[in-house]
Amino acid sequence: xxxxxxLIFTALACGTLSSCVSVKAYQKxxxxxxxxxxxARKVEVFxxxxxxxxxxxxxxxxxxxxxxxxxx
Amino acid sequence: xxxxxxxxxxxLLLGQFQLTYAQDSTRYQMKANTNEIEANFLSSYYQxxxxxxxxxGGIGTEELSDFANVLIVNIPLDSxxxxxxxxxxxxxxxxxxxxxxxxVSSSSSxxxxxxxxxxxxxxxxxxxxxxxxxxxxxxxxxxxxxxAGGSYTxxxxxxxxxxxxxxxxxxDRWILIYPIELRPDVEAPTAQRQxxxxxxxxxxxxxxxxxxxxxxxxxxxxxxLSTPFHRVYFANxxxxxxxxxxxxxxxxxVGVRLNYFPFDRLVLRSYYRYYQDDxxxxxxxxxxxxxxxxxxxxxxxxxxxxxxxTASDYFAPYQQHLPSEEFYTSDYDxxxxxxxxxGLGIRYSPLYGVLRSKPxxxxxxxxxxxxxxxxxxxxxxxSTGLTAYFGSINLGFSFx
Numbered sequence: 001x002x003x004x005x006x007l008i009f010t011a012l013a014c015g016t017l018s019s020c021v022s023v024k025a026y027q028k029x030x031x032x033x034x035x036x037x038x039x040a041r042k043v044e045v046f047x048x049x050x051x052x053x054x055x056x057x058x059x060x061x062x063x064x065x066x067x068x069x070x071x072x
Numbered sequence: 073x074x075x076x077x078x079x080x081x082x083x084l085l086l087g088q089f090q091l092t093y094a095q096d097s098t099r100y101q102m103k104a105n106t107n108e109i110e111a112n113f114l115s116s117y118y119q120x121x122x123x124x125x126x127x128x129g130g131i132g133t134e135e136l137s138d139f140a141n142v143l144i145v146n147i148p149l150d151s152x153x154x155x156x157x158x159x160x161x162x163x164x165x166x167x168x169x170x171x172x173x174x175x176v177s178s179s180s181s182x183x184x185x186x187x188x189x190x191x192x193x194x195x196x197x198x199x200x201x202x203x204x205x206x207x208x209x210x211x212x213x214x215x216x217x218x219x220a221g222g223s224y225t226x227x228x229x230x231x232x233x234x235x236x237x238x239x240x241x242x243x244d245r246w247i248l249i250y251p252i253e254l255r256p257d258v259e260a261p262t263a264q265r266q267x268x269x270x271x272x273x274x275x276x277x278x279x280x281x282x283x284x285x286x287x288x289x290x291x292x293x294x295x296x297l298s299t300p301f302h303r304v305y306f307a308n309x310x311x312x313x314x315x316x317x318x319x320x321x322x323x324x325x326v327g328v329r330l331n332y333f334p335f336d337r338l339v340l341r342s343y344y345r346y347y348q349d350d351x352x353x354x355x356x357x358x359x360x361x362x363x364x365x366x367x368x369x370x371x372x373x374x375x376x377x378x379x380x381x382t383a384s385d386y387f388a389p390y391q392q393h394l395p396s397e398e399f400y401t402s403d404y405d406x407x408x409x410x411x412x413x414x415g416l417g418i419r420y421s422p423l424y425g426v427l428r429s430k431p432x433x434x435x436x437x438x439x440x441x442x443x444x445x446x447x448x449x450x451x452x453x454x455s456t457g458l459t460a461y462f463g464s465i466n467l468g469f470s471f472x
Contacts (some may be wrong), residue, residue, distance in 0.1 A: 021232060021276070021277055021278055021279065022229055022230050022232055023230070023232055023277050023279070023280050024230065025230070025231070027280050028277075028280070029280075030280060030281045030333040031277060031280065031281070031283055031333075033339065034421075035331075035339040035341065035371065035373070036283065036331045036333060036339060036341075037331075038275050038283060038284070038285035038329050038331060039285075039329075041417075041448075041466075042112050042114060042144065042466055043114060043417070043446050043447070043448050043465070043466040044448070044464075045114065045142065046114070046116035046118065046140055046142075046462065046464050047413070047450070047462065047464070049140075050118055050120075050138075050452075050460070051379070051411075051413075053405065054120075054405055054411070054452075054454065054458065054460075055355070055379055055381060055405065055409070055411060056349070056351070056353040056355065056381055056384060056405055056406045057323075057345075057347035057349075057353060057355035057357065057379070057381055058291075058323065058325065058347070059269075059289045059291055059323060059325035059327075
């Protein structure tokens, strides 16, 4: 649990400092590239599903956390 | 997490709003919906092999194949309202499920799962906020589920900061099927399962070429969390029982994404997740993908993922549990393991589409376009001996 707390606070602290950054819309050529999206790709949805079933750990990546037994 | 920890986390989060609002000198307005209907047709084939099937108590074939298809349609109703549909079906064959009843080749050796979710979202362009609700269902031969949820998203700092909060609940029901030799002697305590999921995501632009996201989630599950047709064989030939697990489980994953565009033709997409639950599993997952832009429209993306986890407190292999234990499982998905996934993604996405129809209306509208072709192929291996191959495609369409 200590590791989890450390991770949360480090991320929040970094986020607080970095929120001073303000990149203008016309400067976002690279950020708007579809490979820069801060989410898993749509085509990855099937991989996220089998990883959820084949590993005890799941979540925090937009995957499935309920609604199906995954019992096979 | 105690009260002090919670308050400190809240203060830090509120600090984000204060710092960024204070420097907002010009008015920012989030993007309105376009008049373009978008649809993605996704299809995948997955095949695995292994010899630790939970149906047969941690030994026996895990051979499984799954053919899955998903359709995602997003329909803007106007500049602020939109509905979307996420639906699909899986067809799978499972050698281990066929071993629920060894006497006959049961219908459960192959099955179809159908699922659909309908979502509605509304934007407030002046407040840079989006509200959403969704309902869904999932159905297969021994398992049915309905779900509902909501989400809230706020953008600020010229769109450089974004906070997203989501919540959803799943209400599931089993049709209880037990291993043939244990009928009618065993009984599961309930046939229901509920899952409650809360998620908070924060996204931040760090430089013109670097952005990060952090996701925190909690998942609380209650009800029948074991699988009624999983067998557990006890030590010293003391017989067998169905898998038994506690009736509640709390999962807490925290994930961080960091995406960087160091050169004109290369992107680095990285992801790290720490996971912990009260079944005793702690896990670390790391993933790196490096999209290489061969041309403006063509990208190849090698990827690698590493996962490691500790075993659940309730896991032991074949014939190592004792009947005196309260909870037991021989499901290797809950064992200590390392896994590796590697593969290649390709995407072809020309500016004016791969294929496009002629305008159906006189004002140059009513154009159906195949915008994107995308594919991913990969190999997955687990330290328990399980291996899998998979391939997926995505056809991205638009209509305006």
